[in-house]
Amino acid sequence: MVDHVKMPLNIMLAGFGGQGILFAGKLIAYAGMIDGHEISWLPSYGPEMRGGTANCSVSISDEAIGSPLVTEPDVFIAMNLPSYERFIDTVRPGGVVIVDETMVGACTLRSDVDYHPIPATEIAENSGLKGLANVLLVGKMLAVTGFSTEATLSVAIEKSVSAKRLDLVELNRKAIALGADIPDSDACRA
Amino acid sequence: MSARTESPSNEMAEQRSKILFERPQALTDAITNYCPGCSHGIVQRLVAEVIDELGIEGKTIGVCPVGCSVMAYDFYACDMVQAAHGRAPAVATGLKRVLPEGVVFAYQGDGDLASIGMAETIHAATRGEKISVIFINNAIYGMTGGQMAPTSLPGQVTQTSPYGRDTETAGYPIRVCELLSTLDGVALAQRVTVDSPKNVRLAKKAIRKAFEYQIEGLGYSIIEVVSTCPTNWGFSPMDAFEWMRDNMLPYYPLGVYRDIKAAKGEQ
Amino acid sequence: MAEKVLMKGNEALAEAALRAGCRYFFGYPITPQTELAAYMAKRMPKVGGIYLQAESEVAAINMVYGASAAGARVMTSSSSPGVSLKGEGISYMIGADLPAVIINVQRGGPGLGGIQPSQADYWMATRAPGHGDGHVVVFAPSTVQEMSDLVASAFDLGDKYRVPVMILADGMLGQMMEPVALPEPTDVQSLPEKAWATNGHGGKRPHNIVNSLYLVAQQLEDTVVERSLRYSRIKEEEQIAEAYLTEDAEIVLVAYGAAARISRSAVAKAREMGIKAGLIRPITLWPFPVNTIDTIVPVAKAFLTVELSMGQMVEDVRLAVNGRRPVSFFGHTGGIIPTPDEVLTAIQRVASGEQLDLVPYQSKLTGGAR
The missing domain is CATH 3.40.50.970 (Thiamin diphosphate (ThDP)-binding fold, Pyr/PP domains)
Structure with a gap:
């Protein structure tokens, strides 16, 4: 059990449909469950999923979770600009913001959040991990927050990847490790 | 000749009281609610005779939805399920899916089958549900007292078409067998009537075939019986048949509209 | 497990x-x-x-x-x-x-x-x-x-x-x-047999009938x-309900399903602030758990029903409370999920003696239309 992380940990992930937002949330939720916490995972659903934005609330707690809807995230992972703009002001002061700089291309105006931009999509494509920018960002979140361990996430990946796509398990593990090692981009540093 | 004058022996007495005609086993002794001269009684009996002949009463479940035959659950000796108006094909689907070895028939009128239950009919047919549907087409709502049916003829006077069915406002009658014959799930679609001994025999043959096709697992079968409603038409039973022959049969020609076995050349 | x-x-x-x-x-x-x-x-x-x-x-x-x-x-x-x-x-x-x-x-x-x-x-x-x-x-x-x-x-x-x-x-x-x-x-295979089922009598029993039609009025009344x-x-x-922190609760929330999750968080926050709040969570809505409400009425000062509607279950709560205590209501409609803090505000207001209902509450708290 990871005990140095503040609980409950409320996470919002948002991006375009097809970027793997829900899957990334599921990995985080599974890791929380394996670590012995209470967890909840709540997707956005309906027409806004069709080519629009997708978002996903994940809560990790040591007590029964009330509302699974995250309205004031401790951690916000953004994979496109509209989602970034929609949720950035909801992040709890002192919260963690991780953005896919390739897709968001924005620097935050908020000085009261812990901001971590990484060019996840670009690095994923250049590393033979096309389509796994979402998992890179989960790796980054692991490195920044220590919410779980790489070993736990490795098990979470096994449980989350379809049995028909076992070839993806190793790629996902690689993406977690790679994401954890990517340093913050300095594009936003003055 | 001389034998006739002799006093009858016991043996002969037994022969003389040999049963030639009786209530089919598949009917209970409940008295039906049908009006005198109504064709329901004939058709209901034909179904029961077929159940007897095939020896399937113990595994048959009948479905009777709303209409004049709504109380058929009291008349048939097999297990019976009463259904909401128009929903017999859906209820029969549920029964048949749970009891694939059973024999499920639905006994529906024209308002039930072709109006409120048209969606259920079309879809049960196109799914090829292995059920047998007996369809009484008498061009009127009988139970509620003679309103216009989806099969009422152009110009036909009913309680709700008091000036005759105006096709400008009320549209045209639906020819159910023709409509369903285009669907691949239909194994048998045949239109019969029961206005003469010959036609009654033909109707029974068709009903038997509908049950046999179900047992063989061939798909959905429908036997449309062009029928009379003397009470609501306002005719005597014989005049009703006359009116039916003159007016309904030209619009609803008798015949086989789809028979997948015949089409394959087996008979 | x-x-x-x-x-x-x-x-x-x-x-x-x-x-x-x-x-x-x-x-x-x-x-x-x-x-x-x-x-x-x-x-x-x-x-x-x-x-x-x-x-x-x-x-x-x-x-x-x-x-x-x-x-x-x-x-x-x-x-x-x-x-x-x-x-x-x-x-x-x-x-x-x-x-x-x-x-x-x-x-x-x-x-x-x-x-x-x-x-x-x-x-x-x-x-x-x-x-x-x-x-x-x-x-x-x-x-x-x-x-x-x-x-x-x-x-x-x-x-x-x-x-x-x-x-x-x-x-x-x-x-x-x-x-x-x-x-x-x-x-x-271990489930009890359904002797009434219309599954073919097999010649072994009289025919079964599944039916809801009774044309003789007395027969209909007998079955009803x-x-x-x-x-x-x-x-x-068969009444089932869960009671959370209700032993000494003065403000008793009643909520089911998703609204109960949010209410539970709000009750925990209210307790941290020193408000004696509790939650009754009906698990059977019909039959409504009137017995649970009954046991809690003597302790409670006021009830607060929270729903994702404009107030439906609140009628059952009022029937169960039967005028013995004031019953307030707080709710939002489809898709507007109240936050625990919104519910907490409602708890505070009920604790201060207000009786909340839909219209004044909406206009006071959110300034009219959202």
Whole structure:
């Protein structure tokens, strides 16, 4: 059990449909469950999923979770600009913001959040991990927050990847490790 | 000749009281609610005779939805399920899916089958549900007292078409067998009537075939019986048949509209 | 206990139904219950069962009627507008004493409403699931675990009393994932035989009839009275509710399903602030857990009902409280999920002696239209 992380940990992930937002949330939720916490995972659903934005609330707690809807995230992972703009002001002061700089291309105006931009999509494509920018960002979140361990996430990946796509398990593990090692981009540093 | 004058022996007495005609086993002794001269009684009996002949009463479940035959659950000796108006094909689907070895028939009128239950009919047919549907087409709502049916003829006077069915406002009658014959799930679609001994025999043959096709697992079968409603038409039973022959049969020609076995050349 | 898996509420309902011996599912697509039907479509053929996508909700519920008449454990699922369509079949099932499990993953209404979580079908579920003089038993889970646990209870209770049973969930519970320990599979062969089923008499018994028509008024009344006596037994024996921090609670919240989750968080926050708040969470909505309310009335100073509607269950709370204490209401409609802080504000105001109802509360707290 990871005990140095503040609980409950409320996470919002948002991006375009097809970027793997829900899957990334599921990995985080599974890791929380394996670590012995209470967890909840709540997707956005309906027409806004069709080519629009997708978002996903994940809560990790040591007590029964009330509302699974995250309205004031401790951690916000953004994979496109509209989602970034929609949720950035909801992040709890002192919260963690991780953005896919390739897709968001924005620097935050908020000085009261812990901001971590990484060019996840670009690095994923250049590393033979096309389509796994979402998992890179989960790796980054692991490195920044220590919410779980790489070993736990490795098990979470096994449980989350379809049995028909076992070839993806190793790629996902690689993406977690790679994401954890990517340093913050300095594009936003003055 | 001389034998006739002799006093009858016991043996002969037994022969003389040999049963030639009786209530089919598949009917209970409940008295039906049908009006005198109504064709329901004939058709209901034909179904029961077929159940007897095939020896399937113990595994048959009948479905009777709303209409004049709504109380058929009291008349048939097999297990019976009463259904909401128009929903017999859906209820029969549920029964048949749970009891694939059973024999499920639905006994529906024209308002039930072709109006409120048209969606259920079309879809049960196109799914090829292995059920047998007996369809009484008498061009009127009988139970509620003679309103216009989806099969009422152009110009036909009913309680709700008091000036005759105006096709400008009320549209045209639906020819159910023709409509369903285009669907691949239909194994048998045949239109019969029961206005003469010959036609009654033909109707029974068709009903038997509908049950046999179900047992063989061939798909959905429908036997449309062009029928009379003397009470609501306002005719005597014989005049009703006359009116039916003159007016309904030209619009609803008798015949086989789809028979997948015949089409394959087996008979 | 079985190993926990992460599942959506909709999927947990489906898997639990399979494990409860349900082998027949008839449905029609509608958001937000889709995953349930999709799960059934995938799993039923693998376990020798039937998944059938009906042509309409009307047809689906009548297929359920037929399958139940044949003696099977059978389920259908839908969401609010679809459940309206099922009303006809549900009434006929009540009238013909046919058990089945009907899932309503509620969304906003009336009309096409919205697709986001809502609790606006409380009245439909508990008062008039269809025409006529009758009820369905209504379960209201509030976690994915409970969604899984209540399915077998729903089938068992339906069979025991020969009544349809509804599980009233909502889009939040249906869509969310939580860890769930799934129940052990029921041995279908061990289930009590249904002597009334129309499954072919086989020459071994008189014919069975499944029917809701009684043209002789006295016969109709006799069957309705017999059924109502069964309802009385259900009311006596089958009420379920969870009480949270109610022993000394002065402000007692009453909420079910998703609203109960939010209310629970609000109650915990109120306690941190020194307000003696508690929560009654009805798990059966019909029968309504009046006994639990009764035991808490003497301690409570005021009740506060929280719903994702404009106030439906609050009427049952008022009936149960019966004028002995003030009953306030706080709610939002489909898709507007109140935050625990909003509910906390309502608790504070009730604690300060206000009686809240919809209109003044909305105008005071949110400045009118949202």
